[in-house]
Amino acid sequence: MKRVLRKQKPLYMLSLTFCIIGILALLTTLWKTSSQVFSSADPFSTFLSLLWIEEIVIINVVTFKLIYLVAFGDIMLILGVILWLLSRQWLVVPGKTVCYQCPFCKKKWKSTGDKALVHCPYCNQLVHPKIAEK
Ligand SMILES: [Zn+2]
Structure with a gap:
């Protein structure tokens, strides 16, 4: 936001x-x-x-x-x-909602954009998220 x-x-x-x-x-x-x-x-x-x-x-x-x-x-x-x-x-x-994919556990989640580093909500690794196709 x-x-x-x-x-x-x-x-x-x-x-x-x-x-x-x-x-x-x-x-x-x-x-x-x-x-x-x-x-x-x-x-x-x-x-x-x-x-x-x-x-x-x-x-x-x-x-x-x-x-x-x-x-x-x-x-x-x-x-x-x-x-x-x-x-x-x-x-x-509101930031644009994008779909992220964790490179470790391959799970996807939605969040607002403009983030270089995020914690994966599933495996809690600090990752450079890959923006996945919706
Ligand atoms: Zn993960």
Whole structure:
């Protein structure tokens, strides 16, 4: 049995996109509030109140409060991380089953492939197994 880490490309790309959108949304919020936050005596509460007051206008059509942008950015980041975790899958790949034959006792048995040396299950000799026809 082999364990193989397989990245699911489309899901991985989607998770990356979500993370980038989330980070951009949060950076936009910081950039919109930074001048007032840094000039304030109480940056944290200023930041929080600005989230509810400041509005962001997108192409003169959509207007929404910064708090929604922060919520949106957080959701995007969380979704991105979840998708990233989902995109990484450990797959158990069973080896190919082959039929071995012991050169000493001539008995045959089935096992998974890729072995150079095996113990014969019948006579317990360490053998280079001969791969027999099925
Ligand atoms: Zn044997």
